[in-house]
Every structure is written in structure tokens, then in C-alpha cells.
Amino acid sequence: MxxxxxxxxxxxxxxxxxxxxxxxxxxxxxxxxxxxxxxxxxxxxxxxxxxxxxxxxxxxxxxxxxxxxxxxxxxxxxxxxxxxxxxxxxxxxxxxxxxxxxxxxxxxxxxxxxxxxxxxxxxxxxxxxxxxxxxxxxxxxxxxxxxxxxxxxxxxxxxxxxxxxxxxxxxxxxxSPRELLRLVFDVFGDQQVLDAYDQAREHQQQLAREMAQAEREMDHSRAQLAELHNRVASYQAWQLKLAERERLATEVLPVLAWHGEREALTRHSRELRRHKAQHRAALAEQAVQNKRLLHLLDESGKAQQQAAQLRVERDQARQQLDEATRHEAPLEQLAKREQELLALVDKGSNADELQTHLARLQEQESALQDERSQLAQQRKVAAAALAALEGQHLPPLPPEVARFRKALTSRGIGHRFVAEVVEVQDERWRAAIEGVLRGHRWVALLDKASDLADAWELGERERYRHYIVEPGAVALKGESGTLLAHVKFTAPVPRWLVQQLQNLRCVADPREGKKLGGAWVTPQAYMHDGRGARSMWVDAHEHQFGASAVQARRAAAERELARIDAQLAPVLDALMAARRQIGDTKNALAGHSAAEELARRSDEFAQAREQLPAARQARVATAQLWQRLEQETTRAHDRHRAFNDEHKRLEAQLQRARGDSERAAQEWSARRRQQQGAVARSQQQRAQFPARWIAPPAIAALVDEYLNDTQARLRLHALEQELQQGSWEQDATVQERHRRMDATVREQALSLSDHQAKNAQAATAVMNARESYIEVLRSTVRRYRKNIQELGQLAGVEVAAELPLLENDDTVLAQAGLKVHFAFDGKGSIGLxxxxxxxxxxxxxxxxxxxxxxxxxxxxxxxxxxxxxxxxxxxxxxxxxxxxxxxxxxxxxxxxxxxxxxxxxxxxxxxxxxxxxxxxxxxxxxxxxxxxxxxxxxxxxxxx
CATH class of the missing domain: 3.40.50.300 (P-loop containing nucleotide triphosphate hydrolases)
Known part of the structure; x- marks a missing residue:
């Protein structure tokens, strides 16, 4: 440097x-x-x-x-x-x-x-x-x-x-040790080795880049190939859709439409034959019903005659019972009088005992008097209820309902109550119908929806506790097996009421209902819904729906009067006897002698004792005869009423059946004429199709594919929309371009394979260069360690350096570090x-x-x-x-x-x-x- x-x-x-x-x-x-x-x-x-x-x-x-x-x-x-x-x-x-x-x-x-x-x-x-x-x-x-x-x-x-x-x-x-090692090598490293390593690594990286470029080019070519493949598929799909549209418009739709019409004509022909057979069966059934009607009329007359004869015999038996009762009553009174006098004779002249006996008799008289008053009041109510039913076709209205009807009438609001529009079709299910509809008897059905606000205002003022509803809908006949099937409404009723009856299935007993599940009701008015099961039973004297309800109420009132009379007679007799005993006791207290009266009337009392058993036996036999005749008369009257009701019902049903038969015959004739014209048109259309189009296998294949002409029309419409709105490839040259691009991709795959082989060779060269680099790095670290140790000796410092772990791996080399320790003045070692x-x-x-x-x-x-x-x-x-x-x-x-x-x-x-x-x-x-x-x-x- x-x-x-x-x-x-x-x-x-x-x-x-x-x-x-x-x-x-x-x-x-x-x-x-x-x-x-x-x-x-x-x-x-x-x-x-x-x-x-x-x-x-x-x-x-x-x-x-x-x-x-x-x-x-x-x-x-x-x-x-x-x-x-x-x-x-x-x-x-x-x-x-x-x-x-x-x-x-x-x-x-x-x-x-x-x-x-x-x-x-x-x-x-x-x-x-x-x-x-x-x-x-x-x-x-x-x-x-x-x-x-x-x-x-x-x-x-x-x-x-x-x-x-x-x-x-x-x-x-x-x-850090890693930074220091990198710094040392940057300063001391053999440049040629480093350059060789860098060149080898750069060569490998260049090859990797070239391979990556080749991969990118190949991916791009594959993407283009995939795009062309999609375009080819789009072009082929477009061609198929055009061919399908042409086939649908020219062949499928006309043939399926004709086939559908032929199927409909066949069904209509079968339906016409079935209607014809049903009409004949209906005529035969009407003939049977006519015979049944005559039989019912005859049976009704016989039952009426029998009931009249039994009434005469019953009245005669009643007269005999009255005579036997009148003959028995004096004898029984004499026997009782004798017993009373004997009781007084036993008491003798003890005034205290007589006073006690008198008090007991007076208490007995008071209790009998109260019981007679209660029974008399009950008889008065029952007699009033029976009198109210005279001449009535429907049971009377409750007081609060009568008041509300009066208020509605005064306002000119036309209405009817549910109780007035319900008729029971089958008496076997009357108890169930009465129980289910009991809470809805007095629902007010208005004639006009415009009167609803005025009616609600009256309901609020009168505090009417039942619903007031607008005009409902005409209720159709219920499904078989439902409670609605046994009810007939003579006027429109609310839909929810009809739905309630429609939802109730008729079952014979609760066990059958448990198996059936859902909502059900038995003939004994035991009903089950989503909340559970309970009894809806209503007594006969509370029945409300139809004329039969009046008869049931009248019979129940008569039975109630008879029961009260049967209870009242012995009470009156006991009351009279108590009063006589009270009089005798008072006389005894006044000084009269009971023994004297017994002696004076001994012959009369003896004769009464002798005649009383025969008179009592005669009365009992007469009473039993009267009761038997009473029961037979009631049964005969019920049979007459049942025959009469069944005759009326069957007559009305027969009239409706005759009207239905006439209308069905007219409708059948008109439909038969239409059918003949449609068959002629179908034959003309068939002659226009090629034979292979309408062959049975061809039609079966079309039906399997499209089901019917409606589905084929929908498919044609969908095809039209797809062809108009979809993006379709319409260039026929795209198939040739796809073939050329496929060849290009194969060539690029071969080139990429060659690049991968060269990259593997370059990786081997990098490994060899890295080994040389590691050797130089080791010598560099040793050289630097020697330098800093010599410098440490000059400075009087002990310097030690740990050689790093060097392996032929870039990760290990990147993590390697040079750890240096110093010792000053002979003290402990100090790190960097x-x-x-x-x-x-x-x-x-x-x-x-x-x-x-x-x-x-x-x-x-x-x-x-x-x-x-x-x-x-x-x-x-x-x-x-x-x-x-x-x-x-x-x-x-x-x-x-x-x-x-x-x-x-x-x-x-x-x-x-x-x-x-x-x-x-x-x-x-x-x-x-x-x-x-x-x-x-x-x-x-x-x-x-």
C-alpha cells in the first residue's frame, strides 16, 4: 500500500x-x-x-x-x-x-x-x-x-x-468475530484465489440466472401454450355450440315438441277412456243409490209406524203405572202411619223424649225442604232450556252473544257466527268437532270488509271476547282422513279455521295417533298438537252445531227433567211424612194418645199390611214395563230420525251426482272432439319428419338428453346467450399456432435440461474454488494471528486468536468468525x-x-x-x-x-x-x- x-x-x-x-x-x-x-x-x-x-x-x-x-x-x-x-x-x-x-x-x-x-x-x-x-x-x-x-x-x-x-x-x-474475520480476509486475502472463487461463483450465478431466464422463458412459453390451448378449446367449444344450436333449432325442438304432443294425446285418450268408465260407474252407483233411497224411505216409514205404536203402548203403560201408584200410595201411607204411632206409643208419655223427637223431625223437615227447593230450581232451569228449544232449528245464543248481535244489527252490519255456518257431516265425529271448534263458536263473520272498523269499535265497547273477522273464503271439501272432511261450512270462513281442521288427522284411538305423529284427534275428542295431548270433550246438552245439536239438547233436557223428577218424588214423600210425624208429636205433647188411635184403626192398618206387598209388586212390574217401552220408543224415534236424515243426505248427494254426471258427459264429448282434431294434426306433422328422426331409439335418446321440448328450448336459449355474451375464439388459425408453440416448448425443455447440466458442473467448480478459498482463508487467519501476536509482544499484551471452523459450505463460511482474546498485565483473558x-x-x-x-x-x-x-x-x-x-x-x-x-x-x-x-x-x-x-x-x- x-x-x-x-x-x-x-x-x-x-x-x-x-x-x-x-x-x-x-x-x-x-x-x-x-x-x-x-x-x-x-x-x-x-x-x-x-x-x-x-x-x-x-x-x-x-x-x-x-x-x-x-x-x-x-x-x-x-x-x-x-x-x-x-x-x-x-x-x-x-x-x-x-x-x-x-x-x-x-x-x-x-x-x-x-x-x-x-x-x-x-x-x-x-x-x-x-x-x-x-x-x-x-x-x-x-x-x-x-x-x-x-x-x-x-x-x-x-x-x-x-x-x-x-x-x-x-x-x-x-x-463481532464474523465482521473481524471478513475484514481480515478483505485485507490479506489472495486476490487470485478470491477472484477465482468470485469468478466461479459468478459463473454459477450467471448460469443460474441463465437457467432462471430459460425457466422464465419456458414458463412464458408454457403460459402462451396454455393460453393457446384455452383458445383452441374455446374455438372447439364454439364450433360445438354452433352445431348444437343448429341441431336444436332444426331437429331436436320440432321432434320433441311433436313427441310431447303425442304423449299428451295418449294421456288424454287414456284419461277420456277413464272418464268414460267413471261416468258409467257413476250411473251404476246412482242406480244403486236410488234403490238405497227407496229402501231408506221404506225403513223410515216402518220406523215411524213402530215409534207411533210404541208411544201408544208407552202411554198405556204410563197410565197403568199411575193407577198402580195411586193404589199403592194410600196403603203405603197407612203402613207408615202405623209405624209412626207405634214409635209414639214406645215413647210413652215422656215429654223430654217427645221434645227431642220433635226437634229431630223439624231438622229433617228443614233439610228436606232445602233439597226440594234446589231440585225445584234445577227443574225450572231444565224446563226453561227445553222450552227454549221448541220450534228452533239451532241452539239459542248465549246472552253476551245475543247482546252483541243486537248491537251489530242496530248498526246495520251484516254478520253470522261460526256456530250458525257449521254442519256436522258424520255424527260419529260430532264430539271431536264440537270440542275442537268450541272456542270458535261465536267468532263473528262479517259480510263486508268495510264494516270491520265499526264492528271492532262495537266489540271494544261491548267487551266482546270473541274474534271479529272480515269475510273469509269458501271452504273446499277436506282431504280424506282429516277432520275437515266431516265438516261442511254453509258460508265463507277464515282460512286459519279451515287450516286448523285440515291439519287434524282422524284416528281411532291415541295409540294410532302416536304411531301417526303430528296433530290428530279421536272420536272421543282427545286431541294432540305440538304442545301435547288433552281432552276436548263437550257434553251433549252443550252441543251447538246443526239441527242435530238441537235434538241432542232437547233429548238431554228431557233426560235431565226425568232425572230431577225421579229425585224430587221421594223427597216430597219424605217431606210429607216428616210433617205428619211433627203433627203427631205435637198432638202427643198436647195429650192425645197414639195407642187409642192404633186400637181404633187396627182393622184398617191390618188390611193395609195385607194389600201393600201385592200393590207394590204390581207398581214395580208396571214401572219396569213403562221404562222398557220408554227406551224402545226412544230407540225407534232415533232410528226414524236417522233414516230420515240419511234419506235427506243421500237425496242431496244423488242430486249433486246427477248434475256432476251430466256436466261430465258434456265435457267428455267436447274433449273427445278436440282430441280427434289434435290427432289429425299430429299425423300431418309426422309426415313432414324424416323417418330416422322419429325412430323410437332416436326419440328415446333425445328424451334421455333433453327430457322434453321445454328443456330443449331452455337449452337453446342458454346457447344463444352464451354465444352472444361469451368471449369465444373464432379464429381457425389458432389450432396451427398451438401446434407450433407446442414444438417450441419441447425445444425449450431440451435447452433447459442442458442449462441444468451446466449449472451442476458450475456448482462443482464453485465447490473446488471454495476449497481453495478456504485454504487461503486459513492461511490468512494464521498470518493475521501471527501479526497481532507479534504486535501484542511489542505492546506487552498476550494475544490469542481462535481459528474459525471452515467447511466447504457458503452458510458455514458466512457464519464463521475470528475470536481474539487479550491478557493485560498477566490478568484474565478479555474478549473483543x-x-x-x-x-x-x-x-x-x-x-x-x-x-x-x-x-x-x-x-x-x-x-x-x-x-x-x-x-x-x-x-x-x-x-x-x-x-x-x-x-x-x-x-x-x-x-x-x-x-x-x-x-x-x-x-x-x-x-x-x-x-x-x-x-x-x-x-x-x-x-x-x-x-x-x-x-x-x-x-x-x-x-x-
Missing amino acids: FHLQTLELVHWDYCQRICLPLDGSIITIAGPNGSGKTTLLDAMRTLLGLRCSAPRDYRTYARHAGAQTAWLRAVVDNRPQGRQSSSRPFARRLLYSDQVTLACRIDRNGGDWQRRYCLLEGDVSVEQMLDMPEKDLGFMGVEAWGRVLSAAGLSPAIARVLSLEQGQTDRLCEF NDGEASGGQQVIKSLILLVGLLKDEESGSGGFVFIDEPFAHLDVRNIQLVGHFLRSTRAQYVLTTPITHNLEVFEPAEITLVTSKKPAGARWAPPIAVAKRRGVPERRPLPA
Whole structure:
């Protein structure tokens, strides 16, 4: 590496023009703080193309001078550096003189500054360079300048060291082991081996790039091939769709339409035959129903006659029962009278016993009187209910419903209640219908929707608790098996009511309902819905729907009257007996004798005892006869009513069936005429098709593919939309281009395979070059270890370096590091940057590492180093150690130090440059004083 000999500054910072000698080994720049010591170092850094001390740069110094151009010039040594080396630092630039001039010209370019560099043989002054043409100077940029100096020995690694700023002398010992190893190899590495390794790696990378380029080209070609393939597929699909559209329009649609019409005609023919058979069956059924109607009429007459005869016999039996009762009653009263008198005779004349007996009889009389009153009231209610049913076709309305009807009528609002429009079709399911519809009996069905607001207003005022709804819809006959099938509505009803009955399935018992699931109801009104199951039973006297409900209520009222009468008769008899006993007891208390009456009426009492059993037996037999006839009369009356109702129902059904048959016959005739015309048109259309189109296999294939003409029409419409809206390839040449591109892709695949083989060979070459690089790296590390160990001996420091693990692998090489340990004064080992060293030891470590990089194995000398204030924070002993160390090496040092009372800092210097501060108001800084040592006496300080 070259050494500096002189440095010249023109218009650099506040220096107008100065020329400084630098031909010593150790140059010390001394001066007070702010006198320009770092300015001189930054001038040298700028001249060498390095960074200035942050945050300053060359623009700052050029701007301070206030001139348009600034010059930095240095004369460097170009002689061979080693004892056995004949190579000059700048021989690659064809410069073989002993001296070479390095120059940097800084010009103002608009609002910015621009620096340019040149390299000249010999010692060339600034004036000479100004007189020379610029093309002869060969100015270059900072990057090209860095390459020129790197070839002369100023490697990027040394450039990093020279760029250390003020107070960062110990920065080198802060490097990580991996950074230090990289720095060592950059400085010492065998350039040829490194170049061979770089060339091999670059060759492999170039081949990899070429292979990647080939892969990209092949991927691009494959993408183009895929695109062409898609376009070919699109073109073929377009051709297929055109052919399908043509076939659909000309063949498929007409044939399927004709086939569909033929199928429809066939179905219609079968349907007409089925309707004809149904009409004949309906006529036969009507004949049977006519016979059934006559039979019902005959049976109804017989039942009516039988009921009339049984009523006569029942009335006669009633008369006989009344006569037997009248014959038995006096005899029974005499028997009771005898027993009462005997009871009084037993009590004798004891007044207290008579009083107790009288009180007991009076209590009995009071209880019987209350029971008679209750039964009388019940009989009155039952008689009123029976009287209310006389002449009625429907059961009477409840009071609150009657009041609301009156209010609606007064407003002129037409209406009906649900109870008035329901008829039970099958009496077997009456209990279920009554139970399910019980809560909806008094829902008001308005005739007009416009009356809804007025009706709601009346409902609010009257507090009517049932729904008021607008006109509903006519309810159709329910499905078989549902409760709706057994109900007939004579007026429109709400849809929700019809739906409720439609949802209820009719089952025989709960077990069947459990198997069926869902909502169901039994004939005994046991209903199940989503919430569970419960009984909806309604007693017969509460039935509401239809004329049968009136009959049921009347029968229930009659049964209720008979039951009350049967309970009331013994109560009256007991009441009369109690009253007689009360009278007798009162008479006994008044002094009458019961024994006297017994004696006087003994014959009468004896006769009554003899006749009473026969009279009682006759009454019982007559009562049993009357009850039997009563039951037979009721059954005969019910049979007559059932025959009569069935006759009416069957007659109405027969009338409807006759009307339906007539309409069906007319409709069948009209449809048959239409069918004949459609068959003739189908035959004409068939004659227009080719025979192969309408062959059974061809039609079966069309049906399998399109199902019917509607689906074929939809397919044709979809095809039209796809052809119009889709993006289709219509260029027929795309198939040929696809074939050519396929051939190109195959050729590129072969070329890529060749590139892959070459890349594998290059990888082998890189591995061999890496092995050589590793050998050089090992020798470099050993050389550097030797240098720093020798330097450590000069400084009195034990230095140890661990050789890194080096393998033929880029990852291992990238992670390898150089670990260096120092031992000061026989103390423990200290690493690079472990925080164990003092400030002076940090400086010594960094200088050892730094000078070890500059030490030449052949000549024992190195290049030059800029060290900004290396003696900062050092005591006298450490300053002496550092100075001794610097003097013992052969490198060129440019040191800075402030003016200090410790003269030891000047002891190793051969040249001392003394800077001064610029006086206030002065244009330029004072000249720099130069003190040059003639000899190097041991430890003789420079004069102040």
C-alpha cells in the first residue's frame, strides 16, 4: 500500500492554501479544540474518497471557503513496498514513477457541489493541472476512484478503518468475530484465489440466472401454450355450440315438441277412456243409490209406524203405572202411619223424649225442604232450556252473544257466527268437532270488509271476547282422513279455521295417533298438537252445531227433567211424612194418645199390611214395563230420525251426482272432439319428419338428453346467450399456432435440461474454488494471528486468536468468525467487546487489530492510518505504552491530539503539525506550524 508524502489544500474550509509534509512515519496534528485538526483528517478522507466525520461532508468545507473551486492534492509513494516485491501500487494504472499525484477537484455546480478525482504520474502542482486539458486529467467519479485506490492497496476494509470518527479509535475491537474475520480476509486475502472463487461463483450465478431466464422463458412459453390451448378449446367449444344450436333449432325442438304432443294425446285418450268408465260407474252407483233411497224411505216409514205404536203402548203403560201408584200410595201411607204411632206409643208419655223427637223431625223437615227447593230450581232451569228449544232449528245464543248481535244489527252490519255456518257431516265425529271448534263458536263473520272498523269499535265497547273477522273464503271439501272432511261450512270462513281442521288427522284411538305423529284427534275428542295431548270433550246438552245439536239438547233436557223428577218424588214423600210425624208429636205433647188411635184403626192398618206387598209388586212390574217401552220408543224415534236424515243426505248427494254426471258427459264429448282434431294434426306433422328422426331409439335418446321440448328450448336459449355474451375464439388459425408453440416448448425443455447440466458442473467448480478459498482463508487467519501476536509482544499484551471452523459450505463460511482474546498485565483473558477492558486497553486492542491489518509479512511495514485523538482519556503510563507501540510498527500514522500539559503525546511524533483557531473577523485561518524531528531521541519531548 502506498504512503502519503505531502498534502496540499486550496480553499478547503478556512484554509486559503497550505502545503504540509507527511513524509514521516508518525505525524501528530496538535492544536486546541476547534482549531481544525479533524478538518485536516477530513481533507485526507475526502481525497481518498472516504466519508468525513459525521455530520460534516466535503460540501460543508467547500462552502466555508466561499470560492467556486476547491483543490485537494497529495503526493504519494509509488515505490515497491516489500523487500522481495517489485510491484508498484499504481502499476495497474501504468504509473511506474516513484511518486504519484492524487487530486480532488470540488466545483460549485448550481446550488450543489460536485467532486471529481484524477491520478497523475509524478509531482504535479495545482497550477499545472489547471493548464492541462480536462481530457488529459482523466477526471473520474468517487466510485471509479475507489476502485483505483483499492487496486493500489486501499481496500474497502482499510477504508472503513480510515473512516473512524473522533473518539472511535476503539471501534475495531467492537467488531463481532464474523465482521473481524471478513475484514481480515478483505485485507490479506489472495486476490487470485478470491477472484477465482468470485469468478466461479459468478459463473454459477450467471448460469443460474441463465437457467432462471430459460425457466422464465419456458414458463412464458408454457403460459402462451396454455393460453393457446384455452383458445383452441374455446374455438372447439364454439364450433360445438354452433352445431348444437343448429341441431336444436332444426331437429331436436320440432321432434320433441311433436313427441310431447303425442304423449299428451295418449294421456288424454287414456284419461277420456277413464272418464268414460267413471261416468258409467257413476250411473251404476246412482242406480244403486236410488234403490238405497227407496229402501231408506221404506225403513223410515216402518220406523215411524213402530215409534207411533210404541208411544201408544208407552202411554198405556204410563197410565197403568199411575193407577198402580195411586193404589199403592194410600196403603203405603197407612203402613207408615202405623209405624209412626207405634214409635209414639214406645215413647210413652215422656215429654223430654217427645221434645227431642220433635226437634229431630223439624231438622229433617228443614233439610228436606232445602233439597226440594234446589231440585225445584234445577227443574225450572231444565224446563226453561227445553222450552227454549221448541220450534228452533239451532241452539239459542248465549246472552253476551245475543247482546252483541243486537248491537251489530242496530248498526246495520251484516254478520253470522261460526256456530250458525257449521254442519256436522258424520255424527260419529260430532264430539271431536264440537270440542275442537268450541272456542270458535261465536267468532263473528262479517259480510263486508268495510264494516270491520265499526264492528271492532262495537266489540271494544261491548267487551266482546270473541274474534271479529272480515269475510273469509269458501271452504273446499277436506282431504280424506282429516277432520275437515266431516265438516261442511254453509258460508265463507277464515282460512286459519279451515287450516286448523285440515291439519287434524282422524284416528281411532291415541295409540294410532302416536304411531301417526303430528296433530290428530279421536272420536272421543282427545286431541294432540305440538304442545301435547288433552281432552276436548263437550257434553251433549252443550252441543251447538246443526239441527242435530238441537235434538241432542232437547233429548238431554228431557233426560235431565226425568232425572230431577225421579229425585224430587221421594223427597216430597219424605217431606210429607216428616210433617205428619211433627203433627203427631205435637198432638202427643198436647195429650192425645197414639195407642187409642192404633186400637181404633187396627182393622184398617191390618188390611193395609195385607194389600201393600201385592200393590207394590204390581207398581214395580208396571214401572219396569213403562221404562222398557220408554227406551224402545226412544230407540225407534232415533232410528226414524236417522233414516230420515240419511234419506235427506243421500237425496242431496244423488242430486249433486246427477248434475256432476251430466256436466261430465258434456265435457267428455267436447274433449273427445278436440282430441280427434289434435290427432289429425299430429299425423300431418309426422309426415313432414324424416323417418330416422322419429325412430323410437332416436326419440328415446333425445328424451334421455333433453327430457322434453321445454328443456330443449331452455337449452337453446342458454346457447344463444352464451354465444352472444361469451368471449369465444373464432379464429381457425389458432389450432396451427398451438401446434407450433407446442414444438417450441419441447425445444425449450431440451435447452433447459442442458442449462441444468451446466449449472451442476458450475456448482462443482464453485465447490473446488471454495476449497481453495478456504485454504487461503486459513492461511490468512494464521498470518493475521501471527501479526497481532507479534504486535501484542511489542505492546506487552498476550494475544490469542481462535481459528474459525471452515467447511466447504457458503452458510458455514458466512457464519464463521475470528475470536481474539487479550491478557493485560498477566490478568484474565478479555474478549473483543465484553466490557472488561479499560479505555486505554480498548485503544491498545484496537491498535493491535488495526496495525495487524496493515503489517506486511515481507517488509514488516503497512500502509497509513488516521487516528483521531488516540490518547483521549489515557493516563501517562498508557500514553507511553501507546506511543511505544506506534513507534515499534512500520505503518504511517496521522494522529490528532489537543494541546495538553502531558508532553508524552508528542514523544513518538516525527512531524508535528500545530493548528490554531481562526481569529474573530479574520477571513482565513492562521498558517499551520510544522515541527520536524531531525532524530528520534528516546523520550525527548518536543518544545512547546
